[in-house]
């Protein structure tokens with residue numbers, strides 16, 4: 001029988017989207033609900049490099065940071081299923097999506113560039129790519145360059161209009177192969 005129902009997700013669940021979309025917060029809560037490990041790429045890269053993402057960008061350059069993302073992805077492709085929260089630019093690394101999917105599955109946490117900037121203005125974490133006079137212009141440019149990659153995700157959840165708990169519930173439903181109540 002052919003069915004349109006989603007299949008249970010056996011591989012990694014990878015949360016993608018603009019900085020400020022809430023990938024880390026949602027990822028932690030989904031991991032807790034599913035009893036799966038959670039990994040935040042930026043934190044893991046900082047731990048390994050012994051310096052902040054901002055310092056990696058400033059002292060080693062963005063290409064070095066992107067190579068660290070690719071290397072981490074390669075390692076994770078052989079790891080048991082986790083909830084993964086890569087940085088917003090991870091999708092731009094050639095080949096990384098194919099390293100995890102299948103059996104992994106991408107979920108795009110969709111926020112508009114304007115809302116992403118609003119959310120980040122309340123955050124204490126420094127995003128080196130947004131350290132410029134008008135972060136709105138830069139965020140719009142990131143969106144323009146990445147929207148196609150984000151939207152190649154298996155599922156898109158508009159996190160601007162949905163409560164955080166409902167986002168978690170939806171991802172848990174998808175992980176179990178059920179249709180989410182929202183989308």
Ligand code: S3P
Nearest residue numbers: 018019020042087088089127128
């Ligand atoms: C980046 C997003 C950041 C971090 C780095 C680069 C990007 O992660 O990886 O500053 O290129 O969009 P968040 O999406 O968690 O902010």
